[in-house]
Amino acid sequence: MRKAKASRVTFGETIAKLGDKYPEVVVLEADLAKSTYSYMFGEKYPDRYFDMGIAEANMIGTAAGLAFSGKIPFICSFSCFLTGRYDIIRMSLAYPKANVKLIGTHAGIAIGEDGNSQQGLEDISIMRSLPNMSVIQPVDDIETEQAIEYAIKHKGPIFIRLTRQKLEPVHSENYKFQYGKGDILKDGNDLTIFASGGVVYYALQSAYHLEKEGINARVINIHSIKPIDEELIIRCAKETKRIMTIEDHNIIGGLGSAVSEVISEHYPVLLKRIGLNDCFGESGHPDELYTKYGLDINGIQSSIKEFMEKNQAIIV
Numbered sequence: 001m002r003k004a005k006a007s008r009v010t011f012g013e014t015i016a017k018l019g020d021k022y023p024e025v026v027v028l029e030a031d032l033a034k035s036t037y038s039y040m041f042g043e044k045y046p047d048r049y050f051d052m053g054i055a056e057a058n059m060i061g062t063a064a065g066l067a068f069s070g071k072i073p074f075i076c077s078f079s080c081f082l083t084g085r086y087d088i089i090r091m092s093l094a095y096p097k098a099n100v101k102l103i104g105t106h107a108g109i110a111i112g113e114d115g116n117s118q119q120g121l122e123d124i125s126i127m128r129s130l131p132n133m134s135v136i137q138p139v140d141d142i143e144t145e146q147a148i149e150y151a152i153k154h155k156g157p158i159f160i161r162l163t164r165q166k167l168e169p170v171h172s173e174n175y176k177f178q179y180g181k182g183d184i185l186k187d188g189n190d191l192t193i194f195a196s197g198g199v200v201y202y203a204l205q206s207a208y209h210l211e212k213e214g215i216n217a218r219v220i221n222i223h224s225i226k227p228i229d230e231e232l233i234i235r236c237a238k239e240t241k242r243i244m245t246i247e248d249h250n251i252i253g254g255l256g257s258a259v260s261e262v263i264s265e266h267y268p269v270l271l272k273r274i275g276l277n278d279c280f281g282e283s284g285h286p287d288e289l290y291t292k293y294g295l296d297i298n299g300i301q302s303s304i305k306e307f308m309e310k311n312q313a314i315i316v
Helices: 007-017 039-044 056-067 079-083 086-094 109-114 123-128 141-153 197-211 230-240 255-266 286-292 297-310
Strands: 025-029 049-051 072-078 101-105 134-136 158-161 183-186 191-195 217-221 224-226 242-250 270-276
Touching: 007 039, 007 101, 007 141, 025 039, 025 056, 039 049, 056 072, 056 086, 072 079, 079 101, 079 123, 109 286, 123 134, 123 158, 123 224, 123 242, 123 255, 141 158, 183 197, 191 197, 191 230, 191 255, 191 297, 197 217, 197 242, 197 297, 217 230, 224 255, 230 242, 230 255, 242 255, 242 297, 255 270, 270 297, 286 297
Parallel strands: 025 049, 025 072, 072 101, 101 158, 134 158, 191 217, 191 242, 242 270
Antiparallel strands: 134 224, 183 217
C-alpha cells in the first residue's frame, strides 16, 4: 500500500524525473523552492532553473517570453500568490495562449497554521474565469504524476492546484488520467457527490460509511475543473436526481459553481455545495480546520444525511 504524499512533493519528483525526456521544459520559482519542491528540478538541471525571487509578476512575464521562444515553462509559487497576479496572467498568458504551466501549491485551508494570508481559497474561481486557461486539481500521487506529464504535452496555459498536506492514495497503479473526464470512484443511485483535490478521500470514506446506513452515494473525482465533464454531470443528474459538491475552496466560483452551471442549463436538480461559505480561512491545525468547516468524514456524513432528509420526496 502506498503511503500518503503531498501532491507538491509528487510534482517535484515528477518534473525532475521528466527533465531528460522533455529537454524543452524549464522551471521558474518565486523564492519558495523548498516549499513547492521545484528545487528537485533545479538540482538536476541548474541551467534550466530560474529563481526569480519574490517577484511573481516578473516570473509570469519571463515565462511568457520563454514559452514564445519554444520552451515549456513551469512557474511555481503558493497558489494564492501566483493567481493573485491576475492581470499579468490574463494579458501575458491567457490572452496570447502562452504555453506556460502554472503550479499553485499550498491550496485550501488544509495548509493549516500559516493562516488566511497563504491559503488559496479563490484560486480556482480566478483561473477558470480566464479564457484559454485549463484548471486541474489531482487527488493523489498517481494522478499528480500523470497530470504533470499531460501538462507538458498540453498546448496552452494550464493551472495545476496542489496541496501542502499529504493525500491518501485513491487510485491503483493502473489508473489512467483522462483530461476533461470525471473519474468515477464509487457507484450509487441515491445522490452523486462531485469532489476535487484534498477532500476526495474524505468524501469517498463518508460514502462507504453511509452505505451501511442505507444511503448509496456515487462519488466522482473531478480532477479537470476546466474543462469539466458536462456529459457525466448531466448523466448523474438524470440518474440520481441529487447532486452534492465538496471542495477545499470558496463555494463561490469553484467546483460547486462549475457543476451548478452545467445542471442549471441542461438538467436542473437539487444541489448542495460544501466548502467555505463566502469567507476567508484562518490559522489552525489542518484536521481541526477540516472539522470546523465540515470537510472531514464526520462533517461530510452529516451534510449528506441532512441533504437526504430534507429532500426525500424526489419524483423519479
